[in-house]
Amino acid sequence: MQALHQKAGNVGLRGGGTTQKRLPSTCMWLRHNFWMRPLVCKSREDDEPREEEGPKERAFNRLSATIKRKQKELEAQLHEMGQEALEERLKSAVQVPAAPAYRLASLIAEAVPTGVAVLVLELARPENTSTTSQELAQMAREFVAAGADALAVRCDSNDTTSGLTDLFCVTQAVGKDVPVIANDWMIHPLQVVEVKQTGAAGVLGIIHQVNGRGTAVMSSFTAAIGLDCPVEVVNAQEVEALARTGVAFYGINLNVGLNLPIPGFSTDIAHGILGELPFGAISMVGVRTLEEARKARLSGADSLFIKKELIDAALAKHGPNRMYAIKQLCDQLSYLTSNDD
Numbered sequence: 658m659q660a661l662h663q664k665a666g667n668v669g670l671r672g673g674g675t676t677q678k679r680l681p682s683t684c685m686w687l688r689h690n691f692w693m694r695p696l697v698c699k700s701r702e703d704d705e706p707r708e709e710e711g712p713k714e715r716a717f718n719r720l721s722a723t724i725k726r727k728q729k730e731l732e733a734q735l736h737e738m739g740q741e742a743l744e745e746r747l748k749s750a751v752q753v754p755a756a757p758a759y760r761l762a763s764l765i766a767e768a769v770p771t772g773v774a775v776l777v778l779e780l781a782r783p784e785n786t787s788t789t790s791q792e793l794a795q796m797a798r799e800f801v802a803a804g805a806d807a808l809a810v811r812c813d814s815n816d817t818t819s820g821l822t823d824l825f826c827v828t829q830a831v832g833k834d835v836p837v838i839a840n841d842w843m844i845h846p847l848q849v850v851e852v853k854q855t856g857a858a859g860v861l862g863i864i865h866q867v868n869g870r871g872t873a874v875m876s877s878f879t880a881a882i883g884l885d886c887p888v889e890v891v892n893a894q895e896v897e898a899l900a901r902t903g904v905a906f907y908g909i910n911l912n913v914g915l916n917l918p919i920p921g922f923s924t925d926i927a928h929g930i931l932g933e934l935p936f937g938a939i940s941m942v943g944v945r946t947l948e949e950a951r952k953a954r955l956s957g958a959d960s961l962f963i964k965k966e967l968i969d970a971a972l973a974k975h976g977p978n979r980m981y982a983i984k985q986l987c988d989q990l991s992y993l994t995s996n997d998d
């Protein structure tokens with residue numbers, strides 16, 4: 658019981674209770690024009706493929722190109738908005754944090770003593786379709802009825818023409834008891850404020866390898882406005898550094914070995930990272946197969962981010978009834994991850 662309180666308390670402490678204390682430093686950053694720039698690491702200047710590059714380097718360059726695209730999108734938005742309006746948006750978000758706050762972290766903290774993993778299903782518009790936000794909301798209702806505990810909605814402009822509308826419609830469709838988080842590359846606090854305004858519970862997309870020294874700012878700002886924000890990490894050093902800044906919710910993307918040149922990144926590395934999390938921290942591991950889900954849970958993952966690949970495989974296997982197919986998947990996941998087999 659004590660560990661459970663510690664888990665919920667750790668996550669909550671960074672926002673709700675300390676919101677007022679965080680305000681002065683937010684204002685200080687604003688005065689220094691800090692917020693007018695996206696918070697990302699430096700990447701290679703050109704993204705042209707080079708002959709000597711292997712698949713990992715190519716994947717890394719794709720990631721780098723994605724981040725540059727996001728940077729450009731954000732810079733244009735910030736420029737149009739201007740510093741004063743931006744400052745106002747950020748300040749009012751801090752003054753009125755989301756209520757209830759940390760809905761996903763609280764759900765996970767409640768699930769920990771019951772021995773079941775929280776299932777966060779990825780929700781994306783099917784490719785090459787003209788799916789509307791309302792149709793996506795209908796999919797969301799079906800996923801929840803089939804067993805999803807929470808949803809992560811893809812909001813990047815490459816996946817949808819209206820990410821924030823999708824998020825709003827899905828959040829409305831499933832109600833406050835089902836945390837909905839935005840899955841996008843988060844490189845500026847303005848994005849997080851926009852997510853809050855849709856009524857969503859949090860963001861998935863603060864990535865230490867991408868945000869670098871800006872990670873702590875992104876994560877503490879998100880927590881200060883009451884939103885959940887698992888921070889994606891790739892090794893124990895990152896965990897150690899972020900734990901010192903108060904991060905208590907960690908994400909592990911098993912796909913990361915393909916996106917970044919990290920030799921041998923796999924469920925074994927994830928196992929090691931999960932073992933290094935600070936006491937009371939909570940975790941989410943992204944999985945693309947049932948086997949990855951089983952291993953992640955055995956290694957101690959508190960929640961599983963069920964990625965589109967696994968959802969599409971279930972739809973292909975058990976379709977055409979979408980709700981039936983997702984129910985088969987959720988039942989299988991619950992069975993494989995209940996930790997008593």
Ligand SMILES: O=C(O)c1ccccc1NCC(=O)[C@H](O)[C@H](O)COP(=O)(O)O
Nearest residue numbers: 861862889908909910911912941942943
């Ligand atoms: O994607 C995950 O598995 C994940 C797990 C836990 C926390 C965060 C996670 N992803 C955040 C991201 O924004 C991803 O890096 C991004 O969606 C790209 O993921 P991928 O499709 O695996 O390259």
